[in-house]
Amino acid sequence: MSALPRPSTIFLAAITSLVAVLLYSPLFVPIVSSFFIISHGNVDWSSPTLSTYVALAGNHDILAALRTTLIVGVCTVILSVVSGTLLALYYHGRRSGRSVLQFIIFLPFLMPPIISGLALLIFFREIGLERSLLTVVIGHTVFVLAIVYRTVLMRLQSMSRTLVEASYDLGATGWQTFWRVILPNLSSAMVGGAILAFALSFDETMITILVTGTQSTLPVRLWAMMRLGFSPDINALVALILMFTVLLCVLAARFLIPRQMATERN
Amino acid sequence: MNQNTDLLTLRSVSKSYGTVPVLHDIDLSIRDGEFLTVLGPSGSGKTTVLRLIGGLEPLTAGEIWLDGQEISRMPINKRPFNTVFQDYALFPHMTVSGNVGYGLSVRHIKRKEIASRVSQALELVQLGRFADRFPAQLSGGQRQRVALARALICQPRLILLDEPLAALDLELRRQMQEFLKSIQREIKTTFLFVTHDQEEAIGMADRICVMQAGHIRQLGTPHELYYKPNCEFVARFFGENNLVAGKLGPVQGEQRPIETALGRLVCSVSGQPHLKAAADGASAFAAFRPEALRLADANDGDNRFSGVIADLAFAGSSTVATIMAGADNAAQRLRLRMPSRIDGSILKSGETVSLCFAPHEGHLVLA
Numbered sequence: 340m341s342a343l344p345r346p347s348t349i350f351l352a353a354i355t356s357l358v359a360v361l362l363y364s365p366l367f368v369p370i371v372s373s374f375f376i377i378s379h380g381n382v383d384w385s386s387p388t389l390s391t392y393v394a395l396a397g398n399h400d401i402l403a404a405l406r407t408t409l410i411v412g413v414c415t416v417i418l419s420v421v422s423g424t425l426l427a428l429y430y431h432g433r434r435s436g437r438s439v440l441q442f443i444i445f446l447p448f449l450m451p452p453i454i455s456g457l458a459l460l461i462f463f464r465e466i467g468l469e470r471s472l473l474t475v476v477i478g479h480t481v482f483v484l485a486i487v488y489r490t491v492l493m494r495l496q497s498m499s500r501t502l503v504e505a506s507y508d509l510g511a512t513g514w515q516t517f518w519r520v521i522l523p524n525l526s527s528a529m530v531g532g533a534i535l536a537f538a539l540s541f542d543e544t545m546i547t548i549l550v551t552g553t554q555s556t557l558p559v560r561l562w563a564m565m566r567l568g569f570s571p572d573i574n575a576l577v578a579l580i581l582m583f584t585v586l587l588c589v590l591a592a593r594f595l596i597p598r599q600m601a602t603e604r605n
Numbered sequence: 606m607n608q609n610t611d612l613l614t615l616r617s618v619s620k621s622y623g624t625v626p627v628l629h630d631i632d633l634s635i636r637d638g639e640f641l642t643v644l645g646p647s648g649s650g651k652t653t654v655l656r657l658i659g660g661l662e663p664l665t666a667g668e669i670w671l672d673g674q675e676i677s678r679m680p681i682n683k684r685p686f687n688t689v690f691q692d693y694a695l696f697p698h699m700t701v702s703g704n705v706g707y708g709l710s711v712r713h714i715k716r717k718e719i720a721s722r723v724s725q726a727l728e729l730v731q732l733g734r735f736a737d738r739f740p741a742q743l744s745g746g747q748r749q750r751v752a753l754a755r756a757l758i759c760q761p762r763l764i765l766l767d768e769p770l771a772a773l774d775l776e777l778r779r780q781m782q783e784f785l786k787s788i789q790r791e792i793k794t795t796f797l798f799v800t801h802d803q804e805e806a807i808g809m810a811d812r813i814c815v816m817q818a819g820h821i822r823q824l825g826t827p828h829e830l831y832y833k834p835n836c837e838f839v840a841r842f843f844g845e846n847n848l849v850a851g852k853l854g855p856v857q858g859e860q861r862p863i864e865t866a867l868g869r870l871v872c873s874v875s876g877q878p879h880l881k882a883a884a885d886g887a888s889a890f891a892a893f894r895p896e897a898l899r900l901a902d903a904n905d906g907d908n909r910f911s912g913v914i915a916d917l918a919f920a921g922s923s924t925v926a927t928i929m930a931g932a933d934n935a936a937q938r939l940r941l942r943m944p945s946r947i948d949g950s951i952l953k954s955g956e957t958v959s960l961c962f963a964p965h966e967g968h969l970v971l972a
Contacts, residue, residue: 501694504661507681508688509708510759519711523698 366581373574394572401576404560408541411472411556415479415540416533422480423487424529428521431495441488448485455482456549463550470552478550479540486539487532490595494528531594534587541584612637612795613658613763618667620653627653629819631667635763635797640789642798642806645816646842651799654816655765658797660684671762687756688765691772693748695740701751702727702736708759726754729788746777753785757792766798770805782808803843807831815839831894833877833968840892840970847898847939848890850972856881860964863891866931867910872967880969888972895925895942897966900951901959909961912939917954924950928960 343351373391376383395401426444430437447455459478460470468474502524506516544558551559557580561573613635620628628650635641645651656662658669660681669677676684687708695704706723727733730750740748749769756764766785770778786809789796800806806813807827814824815838823830823839834840840848851865859875870891874880883889901909912930915938924945931937941960943952952958 499692499694501690501692502696504681505688505690505694505696506707506711508659508661508686509711509755510682511707511711512682515711519707520696524696 369574369577370581372571373578376571391571391575394570395575395579398570398572401557401560401572404555404557405576407472407554408557411475411479411547412537412540414472414476415483416537418476418480419483419487419536420529420533423484423532424491424525426484426488427491427495431492444488445485447481448483452482452543452545453549456546459546460549470550472552472554474550474552475547475556478546479543482543482546483536483539486535487529490528490532490535491525494525498524527594531591534591534594538584538587538591610637611635612671614670615654615658616668616670618654618657618669619665620650620657620662621665627819628657628665631819631821633814633821633824635795636812638793638795639811640786640796640798640809642800642810642813643816644800644803644806644813644843646801648818649816650819651801651816652767655688655767655797655799658763659686659688659765661688685759685762686765687759687761688767689749689752689756689769691767691769693740693752693769695748695751695755697740700737700739701732701743704740704751705754705758708755722758726758729757729791730754745773746781749773749781750784753788757788757794761794763795763797766796768800769798770800770802778805785809807844813843815843817842834892834970835879837890837970837972840890840968845895845940845942846892847895848892848970849937849939850888850890853883853885853887853889853969855885861969863889863969865891866936870908870967871964872969873965874969875965877969880971883971890970890972892968892970893962893966895940896923897962898928898939898941898960899943899962901961905961907961907964908967909959911957911959912937914952914954914956914958917950917952919945919950921945924952926950926952928958930960 371382374387374389376386376388376390426440430440456478459474459481463470463474498521502520503516506520507513511519542558543556544562547556547559548562555563564573611634615631615633618628618631618633619626631650631654633654643651643654653662657664660679664677667677668675671685696707699707702720702723705726706719709719709722724733724736727736730753732747732750732754735743735747735751740751743751752769753764769785770781773781782805785796785798798806798809810827812824812826813830815822815830817838823835825833830839830843834843834846837848840846849863849865849867849870851863851870854862854864854869856874857871859873860871861874861880862869862871872891872893910930912928914926915929916927918925918927922945923942926941926943928939928941929937930939939960943950
């Protein structure tokens with residue numbers, strides 16, 4: 340950093356700030372709008388208000404959709420963390436078959452969601468599974484599994500083999516080693532993976548539209564509302580979700596930075 | 606705790622990884638209560654010996670016996686041994702006392718007893734104040750001591766140490782060597798210590814087992830290894846040495862001459878029947894330590910030859926001269942070590958000198 344001459348540092352700083360402003364300023368529009376009334380394209384700065392938030396609290400459609408999203412998110416997280424962790428544990432240190440499995444796990448995450456969604460839709464119809472929240476949860480789990488698997492596997496790979504050996508060496512059984520040494524060392528990766536999985540599930544739209552039954556999740560609901568135009572309370576909703584998402588990201592980052600590094604920084 | 610009884614015996618132990626053999630037919634007895642160091646360059650199989658004993662790897666062939674009972678196939682968590690790993694392998698999510706108490710708590714020992722034994726063990730390694738710290742908050746030397754406390758709290762019959770000092774800097778390593786030795790004397794447990802550092806081995810071990818290329822080359826006290834190496838490898842590997850190749854002459858009592866490029870050198874063969882038994886004319890080396898080599902005076906008759914001082918290196922307490930000796934003063938490179946003097950070395954670079962060593966300080970190794 341310090342090797343760069345001063346004018347180029349200033350230039351780089353200017354470019355960086357410009358990019359940041361262009362990319363992120365649209366995000367602040369709904370936040371600002373949620374506190375001020377807009378009429379005929381002009382923001383009325385004189386009277387900040389919480390009226391949009393009050394209106395949101397009365398919008399039962401949106402609140403129902405939010406509830407559905409949370410239910411789907413929580414179920415998806417539980418399913419994907421359990422199965423992703425088990426898969427990572429099973430395939431850790433196993434050479435044969437790992438690349439094939441990895442490919443299969445990553446496929447739904449890398450494919451265009453519309454393809455994954457269609458494939459799932461056809462699959463559910465073939466096996467006669469009614470479209471419902473269950474199919475949404477299955478769809479989301481298939482989609483986010485790769486993230487959890489990868490996160491946990493990376494932690495397993497960075498874990499020193501001698502930790503497990505030391506546990507056995509000190510007289511622990513395989514079961515004790517798993518619960519008292521392996522799992523606690525994975526837990527922060529599992530939490531980090533869970534937060535990422537939840538965030539992905541929260542705004543997943545394409546697959547959800549295709550495999551959901553009568554209930555809508557929040558993104559699907561917003562999607563449907565676009566045709567009629569948004570009511571001001573949507574601004575409040577966007578502001579809330581934005582805050583929530585930022586919080587999740589901060590948490591995820593916290594859990595995913597290895598413990599060693601975190602303590603060294605202190 | 607009788608140093609003369611064998612605690613653990615390896616019989617014809619071999620180990621291969623796939624088709625690659627790493628240990629060939631090893632026989633080794635570890636005495637109860639001794640500090641045995643396994644010394645060898647990397648790739649010599651020394652760590653494999655330790656892992657086989659600890660049960661971290663299965664044997665390919667052979668047997669391991671403990672107190673007259675075969676334990677070759679005993680699972681690792683049933684063996685009464687504990688290991689101090691090279692990277693310490695402390696559990697990062699547990700405190701120091703959690704780590705040290707782990708071996709007891711997996712055996713379902715009562716909390717109260719664990720707590721008192723943990724604090725005893727931490728006192729022993731002088732870490733009483735650090736009980737509630739996490740490993741990441743400790744220095745290298747402190748982690749090392751936690752790993753030791755964790756291993757010895759289970760009161761194992763044998764503590765296996767896998768190059769535990771390799772990651773420490775020189776000063777700390779010296780302190781830890783003394784510390785390990787004093788702990789071993791205090792708890793009277795058998796230590797099996799693996800290292801590639803021969804200085805470390807000399808300083809700590811009751812006996813040293815020198816390994817090379819999957820074979821045990823020599824097993825003995827540091828003194829025996831230093832003054833009576835049984836092969837060229839040990840003679841060269843263990844401490845600095847001068848080796849001069851030649852052909853053996855006929856035995857003369859407790860001495861035997863060897864014809865070399867430096868002339869006839871007479872060396873001691875006392876107490877070494879294999880050197881007395883070797884055929885006349887057999888290839889061998891005369892071996893003498895740099896500190897045994899000295900400037901000859903008029904009275905010295907035996908093992909006398911001349912050489913040119915090629916280089917002088919001041920090394921603190923001693924000064925080391927590199928000497929070219931033999932035909933045209935070029936055939937043989939030798940080292941001479943003498944105590945340093947405040948008023949400068951009596952040797953001068955480029956000077957031709959007359960050198961000798963006493964026959965009883967010379968030794969023979971078969972080529």
